[in-house]
Amino acid sequence: MEQIFTAMGAKYNYVAYIILMMVGLYAMIVKSNLVKKIIGMSIFQTSIILFYVSTAYKTGKTIPIVPYDAHAAVQAADFINPLPHVLMLTAIVVSVATLGVALALAMKIYRQYGTLEEDDIHEDLRSEEGKS
Amino acid sequence: MIVLTVIVGLLMAVGLFIFLTAAVGMIRFPDFYSRLHPAGMIDCMGVLLTMGGLALFALFDGGISLASFLNFAKIVLIVVFIYITSPTATHAIIDAGMRAGLQPWTKKKDM
Amino acid sequence: MKITGLLTVIICGALLTYYAMDFPDFGDGRSPANTYLSPHFLENTMHDAHVPNSVTTILADYRGYDTMYETTVVLTAGLACFFLLRRKESTSPPARFFRHVPTGLTLRIEEGGKLPAENSKVFTRIDSLWAPDSLIIRNTCRLIIAFVQLFALYVVAHGHYSPGGGFQGGVLLGSSIILFSISNDLRRTLKRFREKTAAVLGAIGVLIYSGTGFVCLLMGAHFLNYEALSPLLGLKTGDPMARSHGIFSVEIGVAFAVMSVMIWIYYNLSSAGKHDEGL
């Protein structure tokens, strides 16, 4: 146990990402409201992005915009790793697109069943099956 | 240089103190409208002081050049836009609160 | 259900913590993620494309295919919202509200009543959950929107040298229109920026991106290899500025697509697909 705490002290970003991922997963599994589930999905996505950005960080180094003079040789060790930033930049924009589609689906479900709670929708479905 | 450090440090310290009073006010005040009062007004003053300190530092630290002047101008523009938008946002929120029917808190005499 | 979910989450978290102990430390410059490919990108961005911001170079040049299909995904999301929510048949609300402009009176007209003319100067239609016509908010937003759009263009054009680029600039342009729609109303916005315009502009954005790649193909190089554009731009072969201009054209395409898709999704979500009364 002691070992885990000392090992995690140097990796507190990874601890934060694990906690956020657990929060998002809990919301997606347990909460019955659809908008809550969608917010949980967004939290899950942001936790993954936090993980990627954390791997790119180098202590005491500067942002990945290299100096303008082209003649000086660029030392890559002086800059933060830009590759995960690029991957996550597109992931954020795709996440807002999926958020829009998910909210549209939730609104469609509300229009059909008059509720956003998953339990009530299941009851509605069951009673419809019983009738037919 | 020591004059610049003192002025910038003083501006930042006073600005941060004003932010602190705004935060305390947002927690301690009794109702919606009086809570929005520090959130809307005192934040503007804090932004002016802290950003003013940062702008002076950006302009004079390391000599006046085009790059440092551009940094200065960007920070001044931030302050200008906060001064335009923040009161409007407070106005809109309070307007929405009035239309939603929130009663302002008053000191009850017979209690 | 609650217990099962909690148990799943805790097991998941415990496993992740166990494996996170083997990760390299936070801020380690010599970790595997920081060593193999990205030093090459960082050292060659000025030489290859003459773009100091290495994120932009990787986004639009080294990983151009990735970004192209991301743009397509965004456009597909806009289409999905449209097909899910849009209702063409007009479900007229039970009552409509009009403001008589000279006096400021509000009229409530029941269904079946005589409505004023569509483009009447005297009566303006207002939403049923109407906000009072606030001069302060309307004029401040009118002032701010111009600056937001100017800043968005700056972000798109200056993405080579500072943080920014097509995605951010596109979202800023979209949010300026959304701000207009919130401060005024949806119908007035739809008169200025119609839904058809949004759809066509989104498609045009993706077309600009893939068209740039296709022009490179026509010039005899690989798809999205911007070096082949140099004869068209009047540059010498091998000039890195050709890649810089190629990246810029691609960023414009991304900005178009993202802007119009954001506005399109907002139109459909805020009016529940009816395009009648907005937020």
Add this chain to the structure above:
Amino acid sequence: MSLPIDFIVLALVVICGIVAISVKDLMAAAIVFSAYSFLMCLSWAVMGAVDVAFTEATVGAGVSTVFCVAAVFHSTRRTKD
């Protein structure tokens, strides 16, 4: 050593995330989620990912809040959990 500000921001992010899924009012959940996005953007800016932070500030704290509020406006605000 930039540990304290980094650590405080991450702690606030976790608190905001927990509040966003546990609050009973969906409109409040949307607003707290916006605050969560903004704090996350601050944490990325501290970590040097300026492009990612800029995108999150425009997308996560701006547009996605508007989408959430629009969806809640056209459905219901109440929730059982």
